[in-house]
Amino acid sequence: xxxDIVVDLNQVSFGYDVNRPILKELNFQLRxxxxxxxxxxxxxxxxxxxxxLMGLARPVSGEMRILGRHxxxxxDFVAVRQRVGLLFQDADDQLFCPTVLEDVTFGxxxxxxxxxxxxxxxxxxxxxxxxxxxxxxxxxELSGGEKKLVSLATVLAMDPEIxxxxxxxxxxxxxxxxTIIAVLSRPEFTSVVxxxxxxxxxRLTNRIVSMRHGHLVExxxxxxxxxxxxxxxxxxxxxxxx
Amino acid sequence: MTIAVVMIVMEGKSLxxxxxxxxxxxxxxxxxxxxxxxxxxxxxSMLVAMVHSIAAAAFAxxxxxxxTLCLGLPLVLVAGRLLRANFFIMFLWFFLPxxxxxxxxxxxxxxxxxxxxxxxxxxxxLKSNAILLVFVSLIAxxxxxxLGHALGALGMPRKLVQLLLFTYRYLHVMEQEYRxxxxxxxxxxxxxxxxxxxxxxxxxxxxxxxxxSFARAERVQQxxxxxxxxxxxxxxxxxxxxxxxxxxxxxxxxxxxxxxxx
Numbered sequence: 001x002x003x004d005i006v007v008d009l010n011q012v013s014f015g016y017d018v019n020r021p022i023l024k025e026l027n028f029q030l031r032x033x034x035x036x037x038x039x040x041x042x043x044x045x046x047x048x049x050x051x052x053l054m055g056l057a058r059p060v061s062g063e064m065r066i067l068g069r070h071x072x073x074x075x076d077f078v079a080v081r082q083r084v085g086l087l088f089q090d091a092d093d094q095l096f097c098p099t100v101l102e103d104v105t106f107g108x109x110x111x112x113x114x115x116x117x118x119x120x121x122x123x124x125x126x127x128x129x130x131x132x133x134x135x136x137x138x139x140x141e142l143s144g145g146e147k148k149l150v151s152l153a154t155v156l157a158m159d160p161e162i163x164x165x166x167x168x169x170x171x172x173x174x175x176x177x178x179t180i181i182a183v184l185s186r187p188e189f190t191s192v193v194x195x196x197x198x199x200x201x202x203r204l205t206n207r208i209v210s211m212r213h214g215h216l217v218e219x220x221x222x223x224x225x226x227x228x229x230x231x232x233x234x235x236x237x238x239x240x241x242x
Numbered sequence: 243m244t245i246a247v248v249m250i251v252m253e254g255k256s257l258x259x260x261x262x263x264x265x266x267x268x269x270x271x272x273x274x275x276x277x278x279x280x281x282x283x284x285x286x287s288m289l290v291a292m293v294h295s296i297a298a299a300a301f302a303x304x305x306x307x308x309x310t311l312c313l314g315l316p317l318v319l320v321a322g323r324l325l326r327a328n329f330f331i332m333f334l335w336f337f338l339p340x341x342x343x344x345x346x347x348x349x350x351x352x353x354x355x356x357x358x359x360x361x362x363x364x365x366x367x368l369k370s371n372a373i374l375l376v377f378v379s380l381i382a383x384x385x386x387x388x389l390g391h392a393l394g395a396l397g398m399p400r401k402l403v404q405l406l407l408f409t410y411r412y413l414h415v416m417e418q419e420y421r422x423x424x425x426x427x428x429x430x431x432x433x434x435x436x437x438x439x440x441x442x443x444x445x446x447x448x449x450x451x452x453x454x455s456f457a458r459a460e461r462v463q464q465x466x467x468x469x470x471x472x473x474x475x476x477x478x479x480x481x482x483x484x485x486x487x488x489x490x491x492x493x494x495x496x497x498x499x500x501x502x503x504x
Contacts, residue, residue: 054468056464085468092415093462098390115476154469
């Protein structure tokens, strides 16, 4: 079903230095409603891949179609950014306004919403994430988990069709993780999630790809599975070697 | 910015405790429109700075004190703020009386205590305390970001307001980064001494702080672009003047006339 493909990358390469490309001739298709996990070692190019999808880093070669639109110019990316939400790895990069309300309304106001509409959107999104009443909190005083949830709120306030999440649950407490999983599991979101936490990926995603030396590899040979086991420190988020 | 961070850390407090203390202390002061507060505080301090007579300065200080009392600020906190500033003024009392030229009041061996020096020290003390009191009462009682928006509403160029708000937002992040770097140095047994190793280490330290800030700025800009930022900030805030603001401005107009006419 060609119409279902929302992201289509054909032989896309990226690198700051021509001789040392970071992303090498990537081919990647994302279908509407799909939830894809992206794994890979540090420095393998996962974050750069997201930057290319958002137009923050321009590919040196290859073809990109996002949401049915052929992407060639900066103008195309401006349109894409309104429909694709990127959650940054470090919440301090994402939250730059003094208060939570200002940060969450920043996107909607940029999209031309009136202050009243923006406030209403912020109230709805914050309530959705269990952050009702956080409007006038000062962003830098929030806890790590709260910062992450508010970052997610700023992305959801744009009403995106596709979510790109860079290690959304890294180091978070159990309650915040559950909130994030519950929201991301909703069928209306198409998402790509970078994570090292296999239990999280197993619960959320239905397809895993891995980044290896600048190539995207479909991990269909290995199936995500679950089994119960017991060991010390089992209450903490952790991963097992394959 | 780095200097500000270093100063804060020298004081041994985190930024939060510094600004928190007075903020929630007076409900009345928080109700006043921040634009009116800024205009009154700036105008008053400019006027007081130009005053030459002791009587006028004393009147200004008395008026400022009445304002502080009317707003119901906790006097212990206010006194704490004044004490810190007056520590610097104390030095003037040592040097100014000895360096005047007019009438000699007393002689201490080779040194002479002059009347005009003593008078100047007194004048500076009255004036600075009056200005400090007004700033503590009016400016320190508004959250920083509200002041930033108020300055924008008063016609300060948008870029400057944004610079101010970004500085405020990321000062805390830089403070954390500073502490992380300092701890990283401390756990490897670094102790500052007067030698090349120390200077070089401080050089690396400041350089690293700068590089990290730059990288951070780049990521923040990307995050803003992802949310459709195109160079224009939209504001949610609408300021509104009330009766209390009118009273504040009126009171300070009367006080100003008093200060000038004494």
